Amino acid sequence: MQRRHFMKQALGAGLASSLLGCTSQRQPASYHPPYSPVTLPLSLPPLARVEARSDRIVAMNVCTRPFRAMGPRTDVESMGNKTVIHNYGHGGSGWSLSWGAAALAEQQIQAEVNTPVAIVGCGAIGLTTAIACQRAGYQVTIYAKERPPYVRSSYATGIWSPDSRIVTLEHAADYAQTWQWMARLSYLRFQTLLGLAGTPVEWTTMFRLADKPFDDKGGHNIPGEPAYPGFQHQLLSDLTPKARDVPEHLNPFATPHVRQFPLLMFNISAYSQYLLDVFARNGGIIVNRTLSHQDDFKQFDESIIVNCTGYGAKALLNDETITPVRGQTCKLMPQPELQYGLQYFDRHTSFYPRRDGILVQAGAEGDFNNPQANIDPAESVAAVNAIADIMQSMHRV
Template identity: 75%
Template sequence: MQRRRFLQGALGGGIASSLIGCAKTSKPVNHSLPLSPAGLPMQTGPLAPINAQPDRIISTNVCTRPFRAQGPRIEVEKSGNKTLIHNYGHGGSGWSLSWGTAALAESLITADKQTPLAVVGCGAVGLTTAIHCQRAGYKVTIYAKERPPYVRSSYATGIWSPDSRIVTLDHARAFADRWQWMARLSYLRFQTLLGLAGTPVEWTTMFRMADKPFDDHGGHNIPGEPPYPDYSKALLSDLTPKEYDLSAGQSPFNAPYVRQFPLLMFNISAYSQHLLDVFHRGGGKVVDRSLSSVDDFKQFGESVIVNCTGYGAKALLNDDSIIPVRGQTCKLIPQDEVKYGIQYFDQHTSVYPRRDGLLVQAGAEGDFNNPLANIDPQESVHAVEQLAKIMQSIKTRT
């Protein structure tokens, strides 16, 4: 019954170095070849160079992914006279799956619409859950220790990555249906957030490079980590745009293997503010509150509490199923003229053209089961230097 209600809701809601050091003198390369396979709205003009210089780093952050081998915990627990709806543990996919997981959590609420709800947590999951519950007719208050821009969600990469460290291959079959519903609903919801003031969500063009022929499972087998399913390929290929291999003549880069594809991107500063605004406009309030143990849920006036505490749930509930997966990113001064991103996993470097700063991510072995939140500045400097080398490989055609 609950599942039917969830599915109906889901469907009803719709679903530089030649360039380094040349920051002031470099001009866009005149790339005369059309890059786009027929009919695709891809980057076809010159590629503006990314000024990949360490002294253009404006912030460096570490975030901890709340990974659970069996997938996120979305379930009801009765605790005295309180009903707890848990909605946490979304690994590297919390932004991407947020609307779907919000719908799923809301579908578990059996209380009538007059019942005031508490949502604990003001990250990607808490905010979207609170808004979804408001739209379902509930009066919602968010309680949280931190709010954007100081929640872990604010330090994410900010791309559509619905199957990034969301479940292990061992548990993939059991979680597949839930994942697909969450991913499809979220994907469609994100399309309704395009074209808004401040550009909270947008599509960008990505170039994925490799030193060896692409291995379709490559991104899902990370040294030192369990294998993960490639859900997107198996379950979403009808929904999302295709990836195209570029021939040497088509590729703007000198890397041996290059793929091009459109990617949905979240400009997290603007998007978080958008979500906060929507929640407030819906009559919601955000209250500062820090919980130190599960007993603190008893202090709430609300009888129904949705627990969206992300990695915080590990300490709050003594939940050892949450495995920390560390991730460090840095931002370069924004460049509005840069309309593409790069993923070069063989070189542990990727960059995304976010409006709130060019987001550079360094892949590091030893991130899995690593709770350390200390920043290693050299890691990001190295990633930017790697990016500078990639920028040097932009072909200079005239």
């Protein structure tokens, strides 16, 4: 009861420093902030080559990021005799921030243990929110139109990207504290998911290639999109491991500017299954249900409902604050010997060595405010061909 009172006050006060205090409450007594390890090797092992050929593409997908300029919607609304807690609009950061977003939603529930709670949505946000509510002692049922592997979350890249299209620079100051709280909580939670069977979460090594020297200002500007804050750089630099610029004599790529950094990666197939299993083991049930109007919330048996419908909230609630940001990915057949990923944004391509297939992301200008969910095969083939060029021009160091 005390905790609820505390949270209520903290939320009322705009989630300021008291929320950060709440993070430390959840940490074990022996907790030390992670070091910022500058422990990257001073030499590079020989890097395996991606077999980047279009005939090795085994899947292509399009996903729509549910972006809101002011950040995700997290308010509580009364609908008839129901309490609806909104938890949607996590842009390009939904997987990364999911545990923090889940905790934020759960802490807004004012109910006794064992109260039935309905979660609408079974993507990254719905599943983690459902598990957080179970851990708090509620009886949880998920209601959803789709479930993994057919939710939008299943088509994401699957990396730690907590400040990707989460808020615009214009709204950054108002959102920074909440973001930091969610990001830190999520980050710690992901460390507890390392080393599990099926490797739902792992660290990998990334190389970022650039034609021009890196801009270390922290924010990022993407042509045709609003400016975004560089929250990770500004607010999490003590937490996430440091990057290093690869010196020329160690650079195996033909590109002059190369940066190396460790990155948390989510093997989405295994990770989704892990979340589904945990939810089921805790007694959770998933019911197929499609809501077509916001009045449908009033039809639930449960009096407390958490709305985790992601991009679906745009149509369901007529929410014009959601901007679609299209993203196309494809998967190449897995190569277990591949132990690194690569980002080359100047060439609109990146790949990640996921266990469920090498995830190739194609970036295209015109993705912002683009609701088209059609697959453009040429886009993915071009991204794969760009990787083939990079591989061909690599040399041993």
